[in-house]
Every structure is written in C-alpha cells, then in structure tokens.
Amino acid sequence: MAVTGAILVGFLIAHMIGNLKIFLGASDFDHYAEWLRTMGEPAVPRRTVLTILEIVLGVSVLLHMWSAISLARRARAARPVKYQGKKKSNAQGYATHTMRYGGVVILLFVIWHLLDLTFYAVNPKGSDATPYDRVVADFDASRWYITVWYVLAVLLVGLHLRHGIWSAFQTLGLRSPRNNNALRGLAGGLAAVVTIGFIAVPISVTFGWVS
Amino acid sequence: MKLTLRIWRQKGPQDEGRMVEYELDDISPDASFLEMLDVLNERLITEGEEPVAFDHDCREGICGMCSLVINGTPHGPERMTTTCQLHMRKFKDGEVIDVEPWRARAFPVVKDLVVDRSSFDRMIQSGGYITAPTGTAPEAHSVPVPKADADHAFEAAECIGCGACVAACPNGSAALFLGAKVTHLGLMPQGQPERWDRVVSMLETHDEAGFGGCTNTGECTVACPKGIPLDVISNLNRDFLKATVGGKKK
Numbered sequence: 001m002a003v004t005g006a007i008l009v010g011f012l013i014a015h016m017i018g019n020l021k022i023f024l025g026a027s028d029f030d031h032y033a034e035w036l037r038t039m040g041e042p043a044v045p046r047r048t049v050l051t052i053l054e055i056v057l058g059v060s061v062l063l064h065m066w067s068a069i070s071l072a073r074r075a076r077a078a079r080p081v082k083y084q085g086k087k088k089s090n091a092q093g094y095a096t097h098t099m100r101y102g103g104v105v106i107l108l109f110v111i112w113h114l115l116d117l118t119f120y121a122v123n124p125k126g127s128d129a130t131p132y133d134r135v136v137a138d139f140d141a142s143r144w145y146i147t148v149w150y151v152l153a154v155l156l157v158g159l160h161l162r163h164g165i166w167s168a169f170q171t172l173g174l175r176s177p178r179n180n181n182a183l184r185g186l187a188g189g190l191a192a193v194v195t196i197g198f199i200a201v202p203i204s205v206t207f208g209w210v211s
Numbered sequence: 212m213k214l215t216l217r218i219w220r221q222k223g224p225q226d227e228g229r230m231v232e233y234e235l236d237d238i239s240p241d242a243s244f245l246e247m248l249d250v251l252n253e254r255l256i257t258e259g260e261e262p263v264a265f266d267h268d269c270r271e272g273i274c275g276m277c278s279l280v281i282n283g284t285p286h287g288p289e290r291m292t293t294t295c296q297l298h299m300r301k302f303k304d305g306e307v308i309d310v311e312p313w314r315a316r317a318f319p320v321v322k323d324l325v326v327d328r329s330s331f332d333r334m335i336q337s338g339g340y341i342t343a344p345t346g347t348a349p350e351a352h353s354v355p356v357p358k359a360d361a362d363h364a365f366e367a368a369e370c371i372g373c374g375a376c377v378a379a380c381p382n383g384s385a386a387l388f389l390g391a392k393v394t395h396l397g398l399m400p401q402g403q404p405e406r407w408d409r410v411v412s413m414l415e416t417h418d419e420a421g422f423g424g425c426t427n428t429g430e431c432t433v434a435c436p437k438g439i440p441l442d443v444i445s446n447l448n449r450d451f452l453k454a455t456v457g458g459k460k461k
C-alpha cells in the first residue's frame with residue numbers, strides 16, 4: 001500500500017506539472033506531449049520509456065487495489081457482528097473516512113479519463129486533433145458537467161493524499177513523535193498543491209482563460 | 212438520575228443475542244458505570260431474572276478486565292478512562308445509553324457483555340516475554356537504560372490489555388496492543404535477544420486469531436484508556452520490516 005502509493009504520488013506530481021504547461025500555449029503543450037513519446041530517443045525506439053512507465057504505473061495501481069481489497073475483506077471478516085449503537089468516530093479527520101469509497105471513485109475516474117484523453121473514445125475531438133485541442137474541447141463551457149466531474153474526482157484524490165501520504169510513513173515505520181507535525185504538513189501541503197494544480201486546467205478552460 | 216439502558220443480552224456463545232431495554236430510576240450521579248449496572252442486577256435478581264453478565268475485577272483502572280462499548284465508544288465518553296472509572300455524572304438525566312460488548316471475531320461473546328480475550332494471551336505467549344532469568348529485583352543501576360528509552364518503554368508498558376483498541380478499530384485490528392508490547396520490550400536491553408523473533412511471531416499469531424489489518428485510522432489511540440500513542444504502531448512496522456526485509460530475524 002505504502003510503496004505503490006508512493007509511486008502513484010510521484011506520478012501525480014509529474015502529471016500535474018506537465019498539465020500546467022497548457023498555460024504556456026498550444027505549441028509548448030503539444031511539444032511536451034510529443035516529448036513524452038520520444039523520451040530516451042535515439043538510444044531506444046519511440047515510446048519505449050513511456051511504455052515502461054505505463055507498465056510500472058499499471059502494476060502499481062493493481063497492487064495498490066489488491067492490498068486495499070484484501071484489507072477491506074479482512075476488516076469485514078474481523079467484525080462479523082456490527083455495533084447496534086450509533087457509530088462513533090473519535091479520531092482524526094474527514095480524509096481518513098474517504099479512503100475506501102474515495103479510492104473506488106478515483107478508479108472509475110481514471111478509467112473515464114483514459115477513455116477521454118488517452119483513447120479519445122469519449123472526447124469531442126478524435127485522434128486527428130492535437131492534445132491541446134482535445135483538452136480545450138473537453139472542458140468547453142457547454143460541457144460544464146465534465147469539468148465538475150473532474151474537479152470532484154481531483155478533490156477526492158486530494159483527500160486520499162492528505163491521509164495516504166502521512167499513513168505511508170507510519171506503515172513504513174518512519175513516523176515518530178518528532179517528525180509527526182512535519183509529516184502532517186507534508187501530506188496536507190502536497191495534497192493542496194496537487195489538488196489546485198490539477199483543478200486549474202479544467203477550470204481555466206471552462207471559464208475561457210485558456211482557449 | 213433517570214436512565215434508559217439498551218443492553219446486549221446473549222445467553223451463550225450459540226445464542227443470537229439482542230438489545231434489551233431497561234428503565235432505571237434514582238441512580239446517583241456519583242455512582243460508577245459498573246455500580247449502576249450492579250443496581251440493575253440487584254433488581255433483576257430480586258425479580259427472578261438473569262442478571263447482566265459483564266467483566267470487571269480491580270475497579271480501579273489497572274487490571275484491564277472491564278470492557279463495554281458505551282454509546283458506540285469503547286469505555287464510554289470520557290477519554291483516558293476505563294469503564295470502571297467512568298461516573299454517571301458524565302451522562303445526562305433521562306439519557307438513553309447503549310451498552311454492547313467488544314465486537315471482534317477474535318473476541319467471541321461468552322455471555323451478554325463478556326467476551327473471551329484469550330487471543331491476547333496467545334499473542335503474549337507467542338513472543339510477549341523475555342527469556343532472561345529475572346530472579347529477584349536487581350540493583351536498578353546495574354543495567355543502564357537511556358532516560359528517553361526508559362520513558363517510552365514505560366509509556367508502552369502502561370497497556371493493560373483491555374482490548375478497547377480492537378473494539379474501536381474499524382478494521383478490527385489489534386495493532387496498538389501489539390505495538391505496545393513490541394515497543395515496551397524492544398526498548399529495554401533485556402528484550403533484545405528475542406526482539407526480531409518476537410515481532411514476527413506475535414504478528415503471525417495476531418493474523419491467525421482473525422484480527423484485521425491496520426490502516427492507520429487512529430481510532431485505537433483515542434479509545435485507549437491508557438493513551439498508548441500511535442507511535443507504537445510505527446515502531447511495530449519498523450521492527451517488522453527490519454526483521455523480515457532487513458533480514459534481522461535468523
């Protein structure tokens with residue numbers, strides 16, 4: 001959970017920074033998209049590095065889900081008779097309680113997102129458009145509901161990170177009373193940066209700041 | 212005080228069990244929660260009914276026998292307090308109070324509010340000990356222990372093995388109890404010979420007993436009457452990784 005989560009956090013940060021290139025204009029953004037495919041050339045053929053990264057990501061997501069599902073199943077088995085009284089949670093914040101259903105929503109989002117901007121199946125523009133045009137068409141003001149869906153999913157990613165990053169340090173035995181506040185700060189800070197960085201793009205297109 | 216109690220009644224391990232309502236009047240706000248149950252039981256006995264079975268022993272917050280999930284919270288609403296040290300003045304006059312046993316597969320109900328916590332004993336038997344011959348109390352300065360380690364070990368040693376951490380955990384995990392033992396013994400020089408075997412075999416026994424896996428929700432430490440901190444789980448994970456991935460366990 002912690003190791004695969006960390007790989008996914010690294011991916012999210014890189015992906016977010018890449019997305020922000022949209023504010024530098026169409027040619028910069030498209031040039032970056034092209035670079036993703038030509039990384040490592042001419043030492044290795046086109047798309048080699050990108051494909052390796054995609055495999056690492058895919059395996060990480062699968063292992064992360066597998067751990068989450070086994071933990072959830074063990075939890076269900078560990079308490080066969082539920083409490084009758086009103087369920088009380090006395091600890092920590094809201095984010096902790098969103099981890100399981102949030103993870104499922106994030107997965108559904110990732111599937112939609114791949115169909116949208118990787119395979120173009122649900123994108124208004126097809127494969128003959130540029131990456132920039134596909135993003136701009138995707139979040140057009142007339143398609144505001146797509147923007148809302150992206151924003152909600154990213155907010156859940158933010159909550160997932162807010163608990164998950166701190167939790168990963170605890171799982172690896174790296175948290176102590178001395179670094180606890182720093183780790184809470186790191187988790188909250190990274191969650192906020194990633195959330196705002198991702199949300200900036202669809203919002204800017206919908207409001208016409210990027211066209 | 213006037214109270215409505217909704218108590219889990221279960222005749223034995225095979226019985227299905229149900230919540231039963233009892234009205235109580237004239238309860239002193241200075242009574243402890245268990246004394247309030249004593250009053251109810253005296254009445255049930257005079258009425259020829261079966262009294263409510265619940266665990267208790269010292270009634271001074273040190274033995275770890277008392278349990279009870281009160282209004283959804285193990286050991287009730289007052290932090291850092293066992294059920295036996297909880298007083299009725301913490302409740303409102305006329306309040307409806309739900310009383311249930313610890314709920315975990317590894318803590319099967321014996322009767323009413325009494326659960327069998329011998330899975331904790333099995334965990335201790337699988338590693339929660341030292342093998343050094345202890346004899347009589349040694350001269351305190353003969354084995355020097357750094358002050359910070361001694362303090363942390365003592366903090367972890369405050370665990371009374373009540374199981375509230377498991378009752379509170381949404382995953383039904385006993386990681387806090389386990390972490391307390393591993394931290395307590397792992398910080399002392401006397402605990403070093405078994406250190407890496409201890410963490411692995413105690414965790415195996417934990418999983419075999421049917422406790423769930425920890426996801427760091429933090430509910431345990433809030434419910435713990437001794438305030439055992441989450442740090443002990445970080446220590447547990449660190450020792451486990453060192454013992455297995457780090458190859459320290461022979």
Ligand code: HEM
Pocket residue numbers: 001002003005006008009012061064065068069096099100102103104106107160161163164165167168169171426427428
């Ligand atoms: C694909 C669907 C996903 C599911 C079903 C899922 C589910 C979960 C669950 C159930 C947990 C344990 C929660 C807990 O501590 O209570 C978790 C932890 C975590 N998740 Fe996810 N998650 C998903 C996607 C992601 C993504 C996209 C990222 C990274 C960006 C991520 C990063 C993390 C991290 C860092 C942890 C903490 C690991 C630990 O405590 O050791 N997850 N996830």
Ligand code: SF4
Pocket residue numbers: 369370371372373374375376377387388391434435436437438439
């Ligand atoms: S860690 Fe706290 S709640 Fe858990 S058994 Fe020990 S004293 Fe009870």
Ligand code: FES
Pocket residue numbers: 266267268269270271272273274275276277293294295296
């Ligand atoms: S009866 Fe001993 S701790 Fe409550």
